[in-house]
Amino acid sequence: MKYISTRDAQATPVDFTDILLGGLAPDGGLYLPQEYPSVDAATLDRWRSVLDNEGYATLAAEVVSLFIDDIPVEDLKGITARAYSTPKFASAQIVPVTDLEPGVKIAHLSEGPTAAFKDMAMQLLGELFEYVLRQRGETINILGATSGDTGSSAEYAMRGRAGIRVFMLTPAGRMTPFQQAQMFGLDDPNIFNIALDGVFDDCQDIVKGVSGDAAFKAEYHIGAVNSINWARLMAQVVYYVSSWIRATDSVEQKVSFCVPTGNFGDVCAGHIARQMGVPIDRLIVATNENDVLDEFFRTGDYRVRTSAETLATSSPSMDISKASNFERFIFDVLGRDAARTADLFGTQVKQGGFSLAADPAFPEVDKVYGFASGSSTHTDRLDTIRYCWESAGVLVDPHTADGVKVARDYLTTHPDAAPVICLETALPVKFAGTIRESIGSEPEAMTPERFRDILSADRHVTDLPNDVDTVKDFIRTSIADVQV
Template sequence: MDYISTRDASRTPATFTDILLGGLAPDGGLYLPAEYPQLDDATLTQWRGLVDQPGGYAKLAAEVLKLFIDDIPAEDIECIAARAYTTEKFASEDIVPVTRLTGDLYIGHLSEGPTAAFKDMAMQLLGELFEYELARRGETLNILGATSGDTGSSAEYAMRGRDGIRVFMLTPAGRMTPFQQAQMFGLDDPNIFNIALDGVFDDCQDVVKGVSADADFKRDNRIGAVNSINWARLMAQIVYYVSCWIRVTESNEQKVSFSVPTGNFGDICAGHIARSMGLPIDKLIVATNENDVLDEFFRTGHYRVRSSAETHETSSPSMDISRASNFERFVFDLLGRDGARIADLFGTQVKQGGFSLNEDAAFTDTAEKFGFLSATSSHADRVATIAECYKDLGVLMDPHTADGVKAAREWADTVDSPIVCLETALPVKFADTIKEALGTEPEVPERFRDIMNADRHVVDLPNDADKVKEFILEAIAEAPEIAN
């Protein structure tokens, strides 16, 4: 299995383990398989028989991973998946249980992991892959990431205490909920570094890209990525699309649609790839909040990025994103994998404010060929959805999942298949909004009882890639033994 950059017209091949540790491509593009593996009926039947076995999700994950990885032995992949998806780490034996909300609308529960967010699904696997490959090579890695709320804690909990790894996580100062901040800033592990930047998530993401674009710095300091710019994140997320599809259907011919709360387009991009592989997915519903850059594109063909000042601070903060990194992967497929054109659109035009594809014949394929629909919601919408689902159905959901349910309901009459809304996080992470909707705060699960009481460990820095590089160098110099 070869991997190529979305911006490389010559399609220079790379191996899985090389892109695992490198993250962003040297030309600024994102890696994708040179070709997507294709699923047949026999494979789907085999997978269908795995999910209800003991350790079934891990077994399914291993089979999916083998399609994308040919430079790690199959038996090692099985062991890696088995370590990543255990009941010691996840609160449900199913790992991703699926429950019916009402009628043909289901919830895929992705928040059973150690930080109560869907990011755990990929991060726990990524931690195992990183540690395995670094040990095999005798190398070290300094991970640089950005978070709008959940990626940071999921990454830190997946990487804390691992040999050969440091984590430097950028957060937008004051933009996360108190619970999200406590999860991250409460960690006191010597290989974890929290950095609060003066800006919004997009600024943090730009700094990550800016540091990664310095090829010498990246090489000399072994800089890697855990954000969804890292292909391994999306690869891991494909697994729960397969698992949810199996749990909702009875035959390989039956299709399922997914409604996915998304800001950075990573979660739903995994669904796009699963659909491209032949998984029977009908529609992929892009659910956004007031930061509706993706909804605007799928309605109009215009991709108009917003400035930091134009990025709204909302009650579904993990989606407060106005430049969706993974969107480049989809547009690469949409435009026939034209690396030169993608380099122009995302390397040049996005910096000038965006681009338009509304007059491009390919744009008409977003719904028909690729299955995409979209919807947006407001604070009032998500508060009403939370209140209604709790009152009428006894189901409590977080604000992002409420955005997904609202979008699913908006399209339910025109979609001819069951819809699975992918859960984003547990309600406890967004207590203020839950209290507004219900009048009471959500119950705190036992495993999170003391999280708000820990001391905070975070450094404030300006929104400046050079300052972040200086901090990384100082951290390495002060404790070189951490990553040896």
Template sequence: MNYISTRDASSTPATFTDILLGGLAPDGGLYLPAEYPQLSDETLSQWRKLLAEQGYPALAAEVLKLFVDDIPAADLEAIAARAYTHPKFADEQIVPVTELEEGIFIGHLSEGPTAAFKDMAMQLLGELFEYELARRGETINILGATSGDTGSSAEYAMRGRRGIRVFMLTPAGRMTPFQQAQMFGLDDPNIFNIALDGVFDDCQDVVKAVSADSAFKRDNRIGAVNSINWARLMAQIVYYVSSWLKITESNDQKVSFSVPTGNFGDICAGHIARQMGLPIDRLIVATNENDVLDEFFQTGDYRPRTSAETQATSSPSMDISRASNFERFVFDLLARDAERTAQYFGIDVKQGGFSLADDELFSAATDPERYGFSSGRSTHADRVETIRDCWERLGAMVDPHTADGIKVARQWAAQTQTPIVCLETALPVKFSETIEEATGTQPQVPERFKGILDTERHVTSLPNDAEAVKAFISDSIRNTEV
């Protein structure tokens, strides 16, 4: 299996383990498989039996084998088995699926150590990084940005691992108190939290700027765990497969997925699963008030917002106006035209975006027979009402992001005529203020999080400046051992 960059017209091949440690391609593009592996009816039947008899880790290993040919199969099986264990994940199924109401299900992705769906990929990534670094006798310095949950999931997955440091940028004052406590409460010598003076998109821009400095990246062995790293999406494909298997009885049954999204990573994994042949009907993009992606799927116009235009909402992990992983989908939509992709996501995005409204390919994006995307928008009032309804009428408490997904799923339910799985984003405890507004009660705090808000904070404040971040990274590397 070879990988290519979305901006490399020559399709220069790269191996999985090389892109695992590198993250962003040297040309600024994102890596994708040169070709998507295809799922046969026989494979789906084998996986159905495997999940029932051996569980999620065994299924994960089989999916990984389709994308990784430079790590022995037996090692991949061991890696998956270590990544997805109980009680590290609170439920033995790892990703249970429950029915919320007729035709709408919840895929519970928040059973991991930080109560967020990001754990599903990060726990695997931690194992893969440690394995490959040990095999090469190397170290790595991970640089990432978070709007809420990626940071804590990455830090909990990487803390204490040999040969790894983590530098995580957060938008100062933009995360909930619980999210801040989860990250800033960690006192580990290989974990460095940075509060940047800006919004998430600024943090993401700094990560890209640092990664684009090839000399700095090489000399300081900079790697990535944000969803620009292909291995994140690879891990997320697994729960689309497992969720589909759990609510179908035959291989010709289709399922739709409603996915709260800001950075397009979670739903991009669904896009890839669909291209592999998983029987997915609709991929429903659920945005909050920062509705850049909804606007695109409604109109064909992709108009990233400025930092000043990016609203702070009650579903903060989606307060994103430049979706990094969207480039991967557009690359496929444009029949993998790397030159056009580079134009759109290089110069054009910097100048305010681009439009495919008049391009005949755009209709393929929403065509159920082609890419099958739908979309919708949710507001604070929608979130509060959805949370209240789920609690009072259905006895289910959901977090604000998941509420966005449910609201939009209900909007599309009559049109899809297939079961819809809403992918859960996080446990409600991470957003207690909004939960209390909606229900009049505080969400239950799992035992493993008792007292987390009282921990001492470990964080460095820095200006919105890539050079300042690079100086901090260089200094920290000199003064710490891993």
């Protein structure tokens, strides 16, 4: 299995372990497999048996081995066994699937150490990074951006690991107190929290700006854990497979997935699973008031908002107006035309966006790739949280509420559609203010014991301006001061 950049017209092949450490391609593009592996009914049946009898970690080894040929399979089995274990994950199933109401299920992706779906990929990345760095005798300095949960998941996965430092950019004042406490409460010497004067898109632009400086990236061994890193999506493909298995009885049965998303990474993994042959009917994108993606799927117009136009909402991890992983999907929609993808995302996005409304490829988004979309507002979130709690005794976080709302809307207009699995994004404890606003209180069971004292921890964070060179200087100084 080799990988190519979405912007490389020569389709230069690269090994998995090289893109794992590098993240963004040198030309600014994102890596994808040269071609997606294909799975047949016999493989899917075997995977069902593997999940039922051997568990999630063994299934994960089988799925990711389709994408990795430069790490021995036996080593991959050890890597996934360490990544997906209890009590690291609160449930032995790792990703339980439960019923919410007829036609709607929830895949619980927040059983990991930071109570967010990002743990599903980050725990695997931590093991992969440490394995490859040990094999090569190298170190890496991970630079990432977070709108809420990526940062804590990455830091908890990488803290204390040999050869790894983490520099995580956060939008100052844009995360909930719980999210800030999870990150800024860490005092590990290899973890560096940076509060940037800007919104998440500014943080993401800084990461791309630093990674785009080839000389700096090479000298300081800069790597990525944001969803620009292909391995994140690869890891997420596994829970689409496991959730489909847990929700069905045979390969003849299809399900749809409704995915709350801002950066398009979570749902892009679903796109890959569907392209592989996993029996997925529809992929339903759920956005909040920052509805750039919903607008595209409805109209064909991808209209990027400015930082000033990006709203601060009660589902803050989706307050994103430039979805990095969208480039991967459009690359596929355009028949993997790298030159055109480079023009759209390297030039036109900087000028405000692009339109495929009149392009022959746009109808394929629905007919061939199975995408639909919807959006949700603050009022919708409050109503949905209250509905789930009062009707089913299920407490959901605001982002998951966006997904449930959009899924229920979809089923109302498509009554004969396949059952929908809503992907949970985080435990509601991270968004206590919104929970109180919705149901009038915080249920005692909302806060797991391991998080009881998190808000009282000391904070460790550096405030920096929205400036690439300033961030580079901070990285240089920190690397010189802290050995790993």
